[in-house]
Amino acid sequence: MELEAGGRAVRLSSPDKVYFPEKGYTKRDVADYFLAVGPGITRALCDRPTTLQRFVDGVEGEFFYQKRAPKNLPDWIPTARIAFPSGRTADEICPTELAAVIWAANLGTLTFHPWPVRSADTDHPDELRIDLDPQPGTDYADAVRAAHELRSVLDGHGLRGWPKTSGGRGIHVFVPIAPEWTFTEVRRATIAAGRELERRMPDRVTTAWWKEERGERIFVDFNQTARDRTIASAYSVRPRPNAPVSAPLRWEEIDDAEPRDFDIRTMPKRYAEVGDVHADMDDHAFRLDGLLELADRDERERGLGDMPYPPEYPKMPGEPKRVQPSRARHDGDTEG
DSSP states (O other): OEEEETTEEEEOSSTTOEEETTTTEEHHHHHHHHHHTHHHHHHHHTTOOEEEEEOTTOTTSOOEEEOSOOTTOOTTSOEEEEEOTTSOEEEEEOOOSHHHHHHHHHTTEEEEEEOSSBTTBTTSOSEEEEEEEEOTTOOHHHHHHHHHHHHHHHHTTTOOOEEEEOSSSOEEEEEEBOSOSOHHHHHHHHHHHHHHHHHHOTTTEEOOSSGGGTOSSEEEOGGGGSTTOOOOOTTOBOSSTTOBBOOBOOGGGTTTOOGGGOBTTTHHHHHHHHOOTTTTGGGOOBOOHHHHHHHHHHHHHHOOOOOOOOTTSOOOTTOOOOOOHHHHHHHSSOOO
8 A cells, every 4th residue: 555644655565464463553553653743753863864673573573673774765765874883884764754754664663763963964963862761670750750850960061851751661861962072972971961860869870881780770871872872763663562652741741651651542642732842852952061071070070981881882992891890809800
């Protein structure tokens, strides 16, 4: 069948294929959802190199991340070249219209993972993204408490964040920034914000990279701002049985929100009523000077330097040894 998306006809094959067996939701249901929130997800992805998380056999089957643009990419979907930490490069799709979203949905894409950059400058992020990730023993309510304090941290450094559900138990806070800093500098700013939040809520928040040190606290996942690490976009569908979505929220909504209430059936009604509550993000471009000054003070006065990168990254300048604390105590100074 064909669907009309923003004035362009897009083919949808096997529209009755079931993607969410528990609810009986089909590929057509997913496509209809994206059409219903079209301007919102297009805004979230617009002109950003985007990795596609594809579930060609539905959420109970295998999935994979498509980073490189498929060979059958229509000529009306642009691409941008991005560089991985390894130094290799790839051309990723850069959706600029709703039809690109529907085209990707036809390939089994449920979750879109846009880079925090635009195609014109893929080395300088224009978003600082903070992932408040509940650890075992914590839940969404704990993430909400951390998010409110994070809002205060950001405000104190001249920044404003836009919150959304992760689609699970967590909260993502996005801050639009001027594209003047490298990935390394943006990550450094995120670490500084996380450490300040941790100082304010030491029993509830942690920046500990090693899971054995996190405890029952909200983890500020600073490595989500490292190059080639991405966060699910607003309005993306998450691969859970009830087809939840990553829901943009206003700050005054986060306390009463229940992440499970936002799914491909309920979000279209909310969108019809309130629209895209993050629509004004692109009207702003904040500066990171305040957080970077905080990072400098942390290093100078508290001896807090860089944090470990993910294991697949090359060794970074100034990075501490990547060795699990318990192993370091057991093996001495052995590199992990």
